[in-house]
Amino acid sequence: MDILHELDERGPPPYRNVDITEDQAREAILRYLSAKCCCHPPRAEELVITRLTQMPLYRYRLESFTETRQHEKTSKPYTGQRLDKPNRGAEPQLWNIPVQTPKMFQEGSERIPLPNSSELKVCQKCQGRGRCKCSRCGGSGQFRCRCSSGSRQRSRNKRCPGCAGSGRKRCSKCSGRGKKVCPVCKGERRLVHYLQLSITWRTLHSEYICTSPVPELNFPTSLLRKVTGEVIVKDSDVTVCPLPGFPDPSEVLTASQRLIREHGTICGPTNHILRQQQMVELIPVVHVQYEYRGKSLSSHVYGRERRVYAKRHPPALSCGCAVM
Known part of the structure; x- marks a missing residue:
């Protein structure tokens, strides 16, 4: 475990490591007010901070990089390739197949054909013919033109450019043949049925944030x-x-015990945990009470990004803009 700050009986790391100073809080709030007040940008001397309440919070994160393996039945057109038939050996066990694992916590997937699982069968889609009836024209090679309404042409002097007055159009999907290459066997008439190993790598994320002190x-x-x-x-x-x-708050230890136990329940015959990592952060949060243009306001400034949160919408400022 990499302890970035010493954890002993004296308690958690000192809050001064993540304290937000008065100048940092003022700068963040001025930036926040500037985004809300479009007429008269606020000036630093207009904002007087009356009280700062430091309340940094702990965040615990757990990540588990997992590998899931499953057998899948699939097929492909038979093009004369050598078959690895079942009677040539036993089918390998799910986790006995060597696989190149990606970089830890990098998600992905892979499909690997299993040896000794191939079987040759006639394509059921085309019944071994290699071609199927066209679904658009029903096998006729033609279909009725939209211009046709019981007569082959609308008038003697004006013919439909689509069918030249015949009332029927050639099917473009099968080129007028009425049949097309079987989409399953690609015209090969037979299929190789086999098992493949489906592998999926993904990362489970869980986090817990302590309640406000x-x-x-x-x-x-x-x-x-x-x-x-x-961190x-x-x-x-x-x-x-x-x-x-880990020192107080005990919430962090309790959360780590619970989340590690929950992640452990995913382990089973088809799912393994390859790697885990956990992290505890102390996030700066400060409650700021201040006076601004004759009004008493309060906000929270939080995170290293110094974002601002106002619980209530203050009344409209003297310029007519409302701070949201």
């Missing part, structure tokens, strides 16, 4: 999903263990 400030933690913080713990292994010795 100051409940009365009611910051929506869902907003933290789109911002970054300071304090990072661990990667074939399978990771819950964070032993």
